[in-house]
Amino acid sequence: xxxxxxxxxxxxxxxxxxxxxxxxxxxxxxxxxxxxxxxxxxxxxxxxxxxxxxxxxxxxxxxxxxxxxxxxxxxxxxxxxxxxxxxxxxxxxxxxxxxxxxxxxxxxxxxxxxxxxxxxxxxxxx
Numbered sequence: 001x002x003x004x005x006x007x008x009x010x011x012x013x014x015x016x017x018x019x020x021x022x023x024x025x026x027x028x029x030x031x032x033x034x035x036x037x038x039x040x041x042x043x044x045x046x047x048x049x050x051x052x053x054x055x056x057x058x059x060x061x062x063x064x065x066x067x068x069x070x071x072x073x074x075x076x077x078x079x080x081x082x083x084x085x086x087x088x089x090x091x092x093x094x095x096x097x098x099x100x101x102x103x104x105x106x107x108x109x110x111x112x113x114x115x116x117x118x119x120x121x122x123x124x125x126x
């Protein structure tokens with residue numbers, strides 16, 4: 001018999017589900033903020049999708065979440081954003097306004113928080 005590579009006869013199938021939870025929060029800039037400034041928005045200044053006052057900003061699931069911030073409908077750069085989850089008096093969104101930029105008063109600000117609860121199931125057949 002000639003030499004040959006021996007290998008295992010195994011097959012596997014995997015099913016992966018992501019299960020995203022998306023929460024959106026809305027507000028308007030209370031006043032104009034110009035470059036080298038910051039816009040700080042407390043949790044109680046946001047409204048939810050239902051129009052109710054927000055009372056908590058969700059925690060971010062480690063390695064399975066992200067946030068997006070839109071000002072006047074435009075997605076903002078991540079390094080301008082500082083997000084602190086928490087309940088009233090704790091949770092907030094801080095937006096750094098760089099030199100040469102302005103956030104006009106009454107500009108809409110939308111915070112989108114997406115958390116994933118992934119699951120996987122693998123079946124191995126030998």
